[in-house]
Amino acid sequence: LEKGEGHFLLNRYMSHKTPKLIKPMKYVISISFIILLVIASVFLIGCRNTNSSSNSQEISGVIAESGSTTVQPLAERLADSFMDKNPHVNVIIQGGGSSVGIKAAYEGIVDIGASSRELTPDDPPVEKFLLAKDGIAVIVNPANPIDNLSIEQVRNVFSGNISNWNEVGGADHEIHLVAREEGSGTRTAFHDMVMTDEDGSEDRVSRRAILQSSNGSIIQVVRSDPNAAGFISFGYLTEIVKAISINGSAPAKENAKNGDYPIVRPLYFVTGNQPVGIVKTFIDYCFEEEAQEIVADEGYISVK
């Protein structure tokens, strides 16, 4: 049939009866190229437009926040309640990690950055606001009989010096470590508070540890593996994994607030300059009683 079709067109062409038949095909081709080019150029112009408009976000009532994934769920709830009160303001919350948040806030890419670790001299100079405090819980599978570890034991478990659960009073099974990837605020805070001595000597989290890129995926690994041990932020604690006590102190907000629970870190909002306009309004709002109640409700430790 294909061959026949060719002849068919050829016949028409040769007989000069309807030579137009061939043209539309080529028109379609060339017109579609033109459309393609137009679409491409529109995209390019569009990209440039969004770039240039990011500077005028304050005026148009948009606040952009990005940074620590630990702070993210809290920031989303604070933003929701802020937007309920100020319907013309749009607060956009993104993740990215503490380092990215600090850098983006410093460079003015976002209005507010979020950090779930102490700022270091390596970070660019930014204004910081202590939004809340957060405990880091050591979690194991619910089937694991272990309920309590000393902070020394936690350090040895995660450095790999202790590799079997029976060395800390559990069953005779290899410990499967699950940690966050390097650069994560949760991992940095865990490293600073658990793996580092006051005199500065430090252990590294074992290189054999499985690395997951979020609190949620650590929970998923630990819940499915009876011999796993991981660490997550208090805000993510659920029933499906068991959070163990450290030095006999249960991972609860009260214990973290009164200083019994040893692994507590700050959560910061950071800005490149002193905040003004709606950014300042939003940050001020985060320290009001209502906002701090949301902080507590999300499982973090309020600063009031």
Next chain:
Amino acid sequence: MKDIFRSNNQQNRNLKPDPESERITENAKNRRSRYLSDKSARAGVLICAALSFVIIIAIIVFILQEGLPAFIEVGLFKFLFGLDWSPSNDKFGILPMIVGSLAVTIGSMILAIPLGIACAILLAEVSPPKIRNLLRHAVELLVGIPSVVYGLVGMAVIVPFIRDIGGSGYSVAAACLVLMAMVLPTIISISEDSIRAVPNKYREGSLALGATQWQTIRHVLIPAAKSGIAASIVLGMGRAIGETMAMIMVIGNAVIIPTSPLDPARTLTGNIAVEINYATGLHESALFGTAVVLLIFIILLNTLIFNFLKRGNSESGST
């Protein structure tokens, strides 16, 4: 057939009876617009081709430019053969990731090549048409499944299965099994096509000599299709080495050189995807450096494919 065309032509003639003079001017016009549309189509094709070329060059230049500081500051040898990757301690050695990528690629190939070629032989030569259609649809479906779904199945099924054997389950072995499923469709469909493309006279000749079907497949068809089969394997390797999402989900991402299939590992692609969120400065540059190494691997593989295909062509040309 010819009757149909004739009647069609007649119909057209009846619909559009055009006088001689009109026809000449029409033709002149048509010729000019045809010429113009021809030119514009040629220009359009050229622009599109140039655009894709520019994009590829731009990507390569960008990756090299971003990755170069890592090569210079860390040192090429230390970067490529360093055992320790610890960005917070300023240590950037990607040997564990190179080994990880090679391990999962080779491992998955060892699993996928026999399976894939066997399946291709079945589809091309052995199975009755009904089963062949069913199987081919299944294979095509495998191609369309997003890699994150493979990863999910790997996490839910394969990882616990490996955990029962030993270790945490997030391992090279789990990654190899997931990758095997992902590269199978590539190997099957291209191998099948190349076995099918073997001229029928080969089959007939072999059978006429008294060979059994298996002997024909083993000693005639596979050797005749070997360049196509080799190309399918290398294409599968390309997919395996570039796979990212599914690998992150099942391989554990630990930066160690795996000493057993039950150990976790990290691939080059996984290294970039896992850490780019947190990377700044030299760390970011080191990740681009990882991309450069990945790019070189891919270029090597592509050259290999090109050579196989060229050899295949010249062979079939000479016979």
